[in-house]
Amino acid sequence: MEEVIKIRNLSKNYHTDAGEVNVLKGVDITIEKGEFVAIMGPSGSGKSTFMNILGCLDKVTSGNYFLGGKDTNALSRDDLAELRNHMIGFVFQGFNLIPRQNLIDNVALPLVYAGMKAHERKIRAKEILKSVGLEAFGTYLPNQISGGQQQRVAIARALVNRPKLILADEPTGNLDTKTSEEIMQLFCDLNVKEGITIVLVTHEPDIAAFAKRLVNFVDGKIQHDGPTALHVKENA
Amino acid sequence: MSLAMLFEAWRAMGANRLRTFLTMLGMVIGVGAVIVMSAVGAGTQAKVKDSIASMGSNLLIVLAGSMTSGGVRLGSGGVQTLTVSDATAIEELDTISAAAPTTSGSAQLIYQSSNWYTQVTGTTSSYFEVRDWELESGYPxxxxxxxxxxxxVVLGKTIAQNLFGDEDPVGKTIRIKNSPYLVVGVLAKKGQSLDGRDQDDTAIVPITTAQTKLFGTQFKGVVRFIMVEALSDSVMDKAEKEMGELLRQRHKLRESAEDDFTIRNLTALANTAEETTKAMSLMLAAIASISLLVGGIGIMNIMLVSVTERTREIGIRIAIGAKQRHILVQFLLEALMISIIGCLIGVCVGVGGAFLIQKFFAISIAVTQSSILISFAVATGVGVFFGFYPARKAANLEPIDALRYQ
Incomplete structure (x- = not known):
């Protein structure tokens, strides 16, 4: 199988007023193409920091992170921006849409930075909005639609540049149970039908259950790594 | 840079209209002030230039007597004066194109039931050349x-109007001091002189007529001053020097004696006047630029606020693939747009204001193309200069800090 993420002996320290804080202490993990990984763990266990590093938004203190075979330590800030643009789609807890722009423009934004022409961007953005069921809302502003719809727009934005990897940081944290399930179903479809690798952070076991693989962080280390309960059952 | 980025900057500006407008106001006032000030400056300058040119170009005036000190320094041997033959001798010099001896007095001019009190100048036909004075009708x-x-007699426009009204004065006879004079020509309008005197309020007669028949004189052939036109601007200094030497020789002045005449260089006077108005418009421009500077600081201030407010948005943009230059250009464009639109409004306000000033304060103005172009150049400069720091601050934000910003 093709390795999307390969992490070797990863450590991350933060400088604070209280001194050096060791947030990640030697993490090793490999995630292959088509996997659906849920990351869980108590607050302060380092799972958010781990996600930031996966998203190339933060630098490692020591160790190596290979994304799609590339050593991220060797890349410049702008190289990383380009890598994020092409490889990764982000879905955040707070949706993080740009409030002044309509849905089409929001979805098309990564394509702007990819250098795509305006009319091509628009066609592609409409196409992807349709795939998340929001083609009728293209010219709406983010505050004119519901939270669940906003998260769908955010997913559409994450998908628009055809990434290999989707990183979702508590994507259902601000949504009710029913909407959460719909969003998770969307992720499952993407994973199964499109073969997109998904890594998602959550602290709700119900949400984690949608994934195939569960990684548990405790105190900056991976404490457990294996198939989710559902898949254990299925495999049995 | 693309249309989408321009549109995005426009949208960001529109997101907080009042704030954007207030920020622009600094530029509007600054540019408006620059336009008005330079229009007033250029207008004054043009007016001064006009009245100097109306005196005649490359003009030198030789005055009788030692008048430089302003006191009673008439020199030994009584009143030393200039003569008509001095003028003839001056005209012979290589550097001089014409010299007109001039004397003058005042008299009442009468035509039928109209009369007018004015200055009558006695001179030679060279006078018209020296003063670059065209005739509107008739001949000199x-x-x-x-x-x-x-x-x-040749009449100035003001007199012609006052004595004759709509009638053509050429060929008519007027009376000066009870003697008949034939009007041979009417001078073209020249307007006010530098000191505000009406140059058209004058009548010109041959110098011999003035001296023998009109005013009479103790010393025939003696004149008050000689108006001299040099060949060109470049020989003015040389002409002045040669003329001085010639006159000293003709007046038989000893080496140690002071000049018994004074030469005034009107071009030098003109240059001084021009420099004065130039200095004035420069000062006005400097004051106006300070308001532009203040406007620029306003833009920087609001851009810093905007960057802070939109930290999270910047974080999102970086996360989904914006490179540093994308962010830099985005904020730079916004600052530029504020300053350039402010400048546009400022130009309109400035031009409008300048015309209002002209209308209500009767000050001559000249809105110059260069002042508008300079305003745009400065506005662009101000936008880039004061927009750069906030834009760089935005571009240098750490992705993770920007994304986490609440």
């Missing part, structure tokens, strides 16, 4: 009129 008097001391 000739050298033969000067030789024969004939009773002919």
């Amino acid at each position: 008097f000739m050298d033969s009129d000067v030789r024969g001391a004939t009773r002919v």
Whole structure:
């Protein structure tokens, strides 16, 4: 199988007023193409920091992170921006849409930075909005639609540049149970039908259950790594 | 840079209209001030230039007597004066194109039931050349009129209007001091002189006529001053020097004696006047630029606020693939747009204001193309200069800090 993420002996320290804080202490993990990984763990266990590093938004203190075979330590800030643009789609807890722009423009934004022409961007953005069921809302502003719809727009934005990897940081944290399930179903479809690798952070076991693989962080280390309960059952 | 980025900057500006407008106001006032100030400056300058040019170009005036000190320094041997033959000798110099000896007095001019009190100048036909004074109708008097001391007169526009109204004065006869004079020509309008005197309120007669028939004089052939036109601007200094030497020689002045005449260089006077108005418009421009500077600081201030407010948005943009230059250009464009639109409004306000000033304060103005172009250049400069720091601050934000910003 093709390795999307390969992490070797990863450590991350933060400088604070209280001194050096060791947030990640030697993490090793490999995630292959088509996997659906849920990351869980108590607050302060380092799972958010781990996600930031996966998203190339933060630098490692020591160790190596290979994304799609590339050593991220060797890349410049702008190289990383380009890598994020092409490889990764982000879905955040707070949706993080740009409030002044309509849905089409929001979805098309990564394509702007990819250098795509305006009319091509628009066609592609409409196409992807349709795939998340929001083609009728293209010219709406983010505050004119519901939270669940906003998260769908955010997913559409994450998908628009055809990434290999989707990183979702508590994507259902601000949504009710029913909407959460719909969003998770969307992720499952993407994973199964499109073969997109998904890594998602959550602290709700119900949400984690949608994934195939569960990684548990405790105190900056991976404490457990294996198939989710559902898949254990299925495999049995 | 693409249309989408321009549109995005426009949208960001529109997101907080009042704030954007207030920020622009600094630029509007600054540019408006620059336009108005330079229009007033250029207007004054043009007016001064006009009135200097109306005196005649490359003009030198030789005055009788030692008048530089302003005191009673008439020199030994009584009143040393200039003569008509001095003027003739000056005209012979290589550097001089014409010299007109001039004397003057005041008299009442009468035509039928109208009369007018004015200054009558006695001079030679060279006078019209020296003063670059065209005739509106008729002809100037000739050298033969000067030789024969004939009773002919050339009228200034003001007198022609006051004595004749709509009638054509040429060929008519007027009375000056109870003697008949034939009007041979009417001078074209010249307007006010530098000191505000009406230059058209004058009548010109042959110098011989003035001296023998009109005013009479103890010393025939003696004149108050000689107006001299140099060949060109470049020989003015040389002409002045040669003329001085010639006159000292003709007046038989000893080495140690002071000049018994004074030469005034009107071009030098003109240059001084021009420099004064230039200095004035420069000062006005400097004051106006300070308001532009203040406007620029306003833009920087609001851009810093905007960057802070939109930290999270910047974080999102970086996360989904914006490179540093994308962010830099985005904020730079916003600052530029504020300053350039402010400048546009400022130009309109400035031009409008300048015309209002012209209308209500009767000050001559000249809105110059260069002041508008300079305003745009400065506005662009201000936008880039004061927009750069906030834009760089935005571009240098750490992705993770920006994304986490609440």
